[in-house]
Amino acid sequence: MAYFDIKVSVWQRIEIPEEVDPQTVIEYFRQHTGTGNIDEIGIDSSTYETIHDSEEELQPEDNGGESTVEVYDDNKQLIWNNKPQ
Numbered sequence: 001m002a003y004f005d006i007k008v009s010v011w012q013r014i015e016i017p018e019e020v021d022p023q024t025v026i027e028y029f030r031q032h033t034g035t036g037n038i039d040e041i042g043i044d045s046s047t048y049e050t051i052h053d054s055e056e057e058l059q060p061e062d063n064g065g066e067s068t069v070e071v072y073d074d075n076k077q078l079i080w081n082n083k084p085q
Contacts, residue, residue, distance in 0.1 A: 007068040011054040017042060060084055 014035070016022055020042045028041050035045045058068045060083055067081035 002071070002073050004069060004071040007058045007063060009056050009058055009062070011051040012048040013051055014038075014043060014045060014048045 016025055024041050025038075025043070028038060032038075038045045060066060060068055062068070065084060067083035069082040070078055071080040073079050
C-alpha cells in the first residue's frame with residue numbers, strides 16, 4: 001500500500017511538581033534548548049500530555065529547509081517529497 005507522511009508541530013504539556021520552583025524551569029530553558037536532562041531539576045519528562053488541538057502542519061521553511069511531506073510507493077520507497085530544490 002502506498003502512503004504519505006506529513007510532518008507536524010504539536011505542543012506537549014509537562015506538569016511542574018509543587019516542590020519545583022517555576023523559576024528553576026525558566027533558568028533550565030535559558031541554558032538548554034530542549035527537555036533532554038530536565039529530570040536533573042526534578043521533572044519527569046516522560047510524563048507529558050499531548051495537546052492535540054495545537055497540531056499544525058509544517059512547511060519546509062519551518063523545518064530547516066527539509067521536507068515536510070513525503071510520498072512512498074507500495075515498496076515503501078520514497079518517490080516524492082516537498083523539499084525545495
